[in-house]
Structures are given as structure tokens and as C-alpha cells.
Amino acid sequence: SQTIHQWPATLVQPVGSPLSLECTVEGTSNPNLYWYRQAAGRGLQLLFYSVGIGQISSEVPQNLSASRPQDRQFILSSKKLLLSDSGFYLCACRGGHSYGYTFGSGTRLTVV
Amino acid sequence: DAKTTQPNSMESNEEEPVHLPCNHSTISGTDYIHWYRQLPSQGPEYVIHGLTSNVNNRMASLAIAEDRKSSTLILHRATLRDAAVYYCILRYTGTASKLTFGTGTRLQVTL
Numbered sequence: 488s489q490t491i492h493q494w495p496a497t498l499v500q501p502v503g504s505p506l507s508l509e510c511t512v513e514g515t516s517n518p519n520l521y522w523y524r525q526a527a528g529r530g531l532q533l534l535f536y537s538v539g540i541g542q543i544s545s546e547v548p549q550n551l552s553a554s555r556p557q558d559r560q561f562i563l564s565s566k567k568l569l570l571s572d573s574g575f576y577l578c579a580c581r582g583g584h585s586y587g588y589t590f591g592s593g594t595r596l597t598v599v
Numbered sequence: 600d601a602k603t604t605q606p607n608s609m610e611s612n613e614e615e616p617v618h619l620p621c622n623h624s625t626i627s628g629t630d631y632i633h634w635y636r637q638l639p640s641q642g643p644e645y646v647i648h649g650l651t652s653n654v655n656n657r658m659a660s661l662a663i664a665e666d667r668k669s670s671t672l673i674l675h676r677a678t679l680r681d682a683a684v685y686y687c688i689l690r691y692t693g694t695a696s697k698l699t700f701g702t703g704t705r706l707q708v709t710l
Contacts, residue, residue: 530702587648590644591642
């Protein structure tokens, strides 16, 4: 079965600082990978998805970027964080013959 | 993406069955019906999915209307651990298919 490792679990960053969140996947190869954000009390918003190494699709214009340097590694970045970037960030994958998506445990980011 | 409509919240007593409805009147023939749930401060968890026929697994059952314009997630015996937000999502079968989450149904389970 697929397992997603996501870290850190919580993060407090000042406005204007850079961000790098990493997600790694085990148990599958060539997965589709996704980054979601959930603002407090809101639903999940898809930010980026990737169907292969170096292939990134952005769903909404924003202050964030994503990269996929390896098959099972997905990175979410920002050069300068905004207050509005605060939220619960979740990495997800779908691989192999799996119909279901597996989600990581998430990173709760607070920009102060 | 075809949209789904779910009640904002529902309540159930522990040990009782729960029927969570979902309307998806604009569903296309290639859309699968997926259900996920999200416990507080956790990532969503896959529950079940189906295309046309009713489905059962260890977590729940999925009943799909004959015209596929609605479906119902059935928890046979609700427990306190089933309290979560339940999302009904349509996913087309393309390679780059995505899960688009709505607001879901918040299920409260009481003793």
C-alpha cells in the first residue's frame, strides 16, 4: 500500500520568509502527486498536481510553486510568504492500480 | 468538473445506521463516485468508490441510484470514531484526473 511522508507537522514562519515543504511517497512508482491547502474552517483547495518528474500543473494563481525532482518526491515552495498562505497543507498521491487517493498527515502552516 | 450537493451536517446516535446523501445530477458516464472522510486535524481518508453498481467494503456501503444522479453512503453502525466530514466527489477516469472537494457533510455521532 502507498504511504506518504510529509513534514514538518507544524510550522510558524514570519511574513516574507521562504517556505519549503517536502512530501515523499513509498509503495508505488510513477504516482500522480497533488498538493492541497485547507484554510481554517474551509474545504480543500487543489493547488498543484504532477503526473511525472518535472511535470507540474497549477490549479490557481498564487504565491506558491511546486517541483517534482524525483519520481516519489513533491516539493511545495514560496520565496516570500504572505499572511494568506496560512493553512493546512496536504500532499496526496494516486499510484498503480489504486483508485483511491492516499493523503499525508499534513503540515499546519501559520504565517505571522 | 461535475458538482455534488450534500447536506452541511447530520447527526446520528451511536450504534445506529447512517445514510449520507449526495446529489450529482450532472454526472457524466465516465465519472466515478468517490467518498472520503476527514477527521479533525487529519488528511482525508478514502472510504469507498463506485461507478454504477452498489459497493460494499469493510468501512461502508455505497448505494448508487439507477440514473446515477444521486448516491448514498451507508455506515451500518455509527461509532464515535466515525464523526468526521464526509466528502462525495466525482472523478473522471483520465490519467491526470483530480479530486475536487466540496464542503462535505459534517457527521456528529452522539451516545
